[in-house]
Amino acid sequence: MTPTITPELVHRHGLSEHEFAGIKALLGREPNFTELGVFSVMWSEHCSYKNTRRELKKFPTTGPRVLVKAGEENAGVIDIGGGWAVAFKMESHNHPSAVEPFQGAATGVGGIIRDIFTMGARPVFLLNSLRFGPIHDEGEYGRKNRKLIRGVVAGIAHYGNCIGVPTIGGEVYFDESYNGNPLVNVFCLGILRRTEIARGAASGVGNAVFYVGSETGRDGLAGAAFASRDLTEESRADRPAVQVGDPFRGKLLLEACLELLASGAVAGIQDMGAAGLTCSTCETASRGGTGVQIDLALVPKREPDMSPYEILLSESQERMLIIVQRGKEEQVKRIFEKWDLPYSKVGTVTNDGFMRVLDDGSVEVEIPAKQLADDAPIYEREAAPPPAPESIDISKLELLDPKRSLLQLLKHPSIASKNWIFRQYDHTVRAGTVVPPGSDAAVFYVREANRFLAATTDCNSLYCCLDPREGARIAVAEAARNLTCSGADPLAVTDNLNFGNPYKPENFWQLREAVEGLAEACRRFGTPVTGGNVSLYNESPQGSIDPTPTVGMIGLIEDEAWITRQYFRDQGDIVFLVGEVGHEIGGSLYLKAVHGRKAGAPPRLNFEKELAVQQLVRELIRTGIVKSAHDCSEGGLAVALTESCISGSEKIGATVGAPDFQGRPDIFLFNESQSRIIISVAPEAAAQVESRAEEVGVPLVRLGEVGGRTLTIDAGGTSFVWSLDQLHDPWYFSIVRALAHQDL
């Protein structure tokens, strides 16, 4: 029995009256139940970006290296020279991970990997950007958050490790605003020859349409619509059947598809991600300027008695749609059989522009594909700034013992070592990881292309909460700075916009501010945005999450000798701060973690200054004199220096200070002013650093010297001494200890 279409049913499908009228006009009739389902997922926020598309247009998307632009295909493609290119993208799996952290995160990894090999690229590494509520708390949320982080990390490890793509970096932050609504953004990069980019178009009328991969079940029914709603207790109850990832099938599918693409038998290829069969059929038809006709009776199914609605909207994992060149069907079948994959010829490419779905011969769905895929209504939501954040009067800020404050900061899980997490990720498979997790950016040797790539993800959402535009600009700058510190030239960006419900004017305002901030910064750094993802409706019972426009950035290191790490290496080396001592304390982690205040204006970014600092550090690295480079971010100078001392395999101390500094020691130690990089060089190279900085007009502070078993910092006349062990213990074990004991 198919339900009759009532206003109530339309509403439950998340479609407005206006949208429903549009559907009727488009079809020239009432849609049936299955068609209503098809529209509801394709016109959901998740698939259509109806509330954000206008904003996304603000990003710079072109550049000399861009081969496939944002929005054209499943992922953007960038030229890295020598005939090689990379496809990369970031995607979120926030809502599924909130409901079932292990499977939610695992299927997120599976999904982004499919997006990359759909482009014809072999996935070579993964990054992940995570946000959780606090994990050290005793209460209800503390327990929940610990369960979430254990599940998410295990899920990412499960999928990535099994499929054999190393997870070489990422970031994790903790803040109350993510209580119960974690963010799980995963990034994948793949390598391909620049002439062999695969397309997701249904080209060639008469070509066969093949379905390959796992059988379709009732999993994740209408997950795209689910992701386009607030996460509430009720939504947890009416959630779709959880999608379970099968990295083993994922691996077979990956190998089979790459073999297939190399065989020249494929006219078009598209993964079935959100909105499964629905999205892949209408999108390929739309891109090809063709139509697609399939028959659901031919679709491999896991469960009996599935309705057309269920089959079309299922989000079962590890499935692909493949358009096969005429005459090559047998060759394609042999490859599927070799890899033991279920497959079926489900339809053909047509010339009438329709997405037509038959149910054992009788027409069930008939919708113009292009309009369905591309003509969802576009909205401009109302935007209004939230109340300005509380300002900070430094003179009224209590001066606490800075010695203790640093230990407190090191113990804060946003700063503490993430070893508990990245040890669970296989980061050495594929024998290419040159700089593993634990330095500013990961560096990977892409053997196929004989190229060194650096990659990072960044976003300080505390800044974004206080000033989304500035926070977004800084996210881009910080990503570029991380790449610079590792010796790379920034190339391009993928982003993941994580925000709350866009119908709340302050959320939409935050989103717009952040997009404009990202766009401006990407222009200034010459790093086009080649793709990304939007995740809205991130709400916990206490309200919206802090705006989190995560930036994933990749860079190229031309010469192996330039690869640079963040930790000090040799006794006697001279430590410089490239940039100024700084003073800005608003939005700092010091204020939040030590004084319990999420307040003030975040630091201001000056592009000229930032570009000059990065330029100088890259240049110095290329002269071969830089032994370590580390950017100053959360926790300021003191935390950055600590990390340079203790994050390498051998700990080494330093004695530093800025003789000219006058003022409060906590400001000196913990301010988060931007455009600062700590480098170390051999004593004989110090003069060269000084004269070069002077020539290009970049401020430089000679901080001191590497060596000894303590970190000793002179902060405005007072000297503070920490033993290396004293620093190492809270930093290294904070997260390990929080998660060591199983709780509910």
Next chain:
Amino acid sequence: MSTPLIVFRMKLEVLVMPKRTVLDPQGVAVRNAVRELGLENVETVRVGKIIEIEFSAEPDEKKLNEICRDLLSNEVIEDYRVVGTTTSFP
């Protein structure tokens, strides 16, 4: 001769199985392997967990159920049952 000490021992088994509606990739892989090895009549396989628990005193039933639901199984994707011991592993 000393009299043997009588020790209270109660054994329970918690059986946890993936829900039928949820994909069980392990079950699929095992089914295929079992078929290859010559049992072609295998239709479906599901792989679950047994958690064998020995108590030295009768456990609190409410608590036990809570633990089964929240710790030993995952209600989003699994069903569980508690049975008195039916197997006799050494």
Next chain:
Amino acid sequence: MSTPLIVFRMKLEVLVMPKRTVLDPQGVAVRNAVRELGLENVETVRVGKIIEIEFSAEPDEKKLNEICRDLLSNEVIEDYRVVGTTTSFP
């Protein structure tokens, strides 16, 4: 009215348990967690597997036993038993 098709279905469960002599870190972790959660009287926990198999025809017994011994369990570390189905998962 059509007569219902009668389909042969036979369900077996293979229960696999780590040997008592083999360290079962998962069992220990679960025991500790269960104790912390308030069931202090837990003495030991072992975590094993249930493999639920449905056949569409009576399986060859010899073959079945072979598969249980060689594939479904590893005699170096595990014991197994085959039982007719005792649980009733949906």
Next chain:
Amino acid sequence: MKIAVVRFPGSNCDQDCLRALQDGLEVDAEYLWHKETSAAGYDAIVLPGGFSYGDYLRCGAIAAFSPVMRAIIEAANHGTPVFGVCNGFQVLCETGLLGGALIRNRSLLFLCQPVVLKIENNSTPFTRLLNEKSLLRMPIAHGEGAFYADGSTLAELEDNGQVVFRYVDEHGEATSEANPNGSMNNIAGICNPAGNVVGMMPHPDRSWDRRLGSEDGLQLFKSLVETLLSVAA
């Protein structure tokens, strides 16, 4: 001379092993598909790491029954050198070519980290270029790598010198802290009584290239090639 690198469904270090041989040593090596029923024509066989059959049921259990393994067992019994790395080691234990089993890491977590290994037996085809007691550095990456054997099997392995690699600290001591996963006697790798079949959990296939921070793994592949050359000579 030709060396086979077996590909099971779910192998994911197949390429790393092949490259270690082809790029690291420039020897003739090629993939051997799991559905093949013969391993003839190969002078040595490498079973790579990964998640054969998704590691479902038990690591290596399903792969142990693949057609190619029947052929490899026969070749091994005739003296062909067989090298199992990580998942390959697990497969070898499951087939019974090697004793013992690999169970869940003591921490219950997957672990990816560098380790130090001590060579305990330098008479296998894979260790003959190394000095006994010399130390090698390479990564591990596994969730089920704790070596287990019952008392008599363990005693036999130790007495026969079948323990090839042990996890040790910087000073070569087999301490409990140096044991990453809870392996009995810190065992990281063993061989069969004849010495031609060797399995190890750590990854020489990820430490054959200077860029990866260690070239120690290359020594093992080099030893194999040396052995094969000396047999041929």
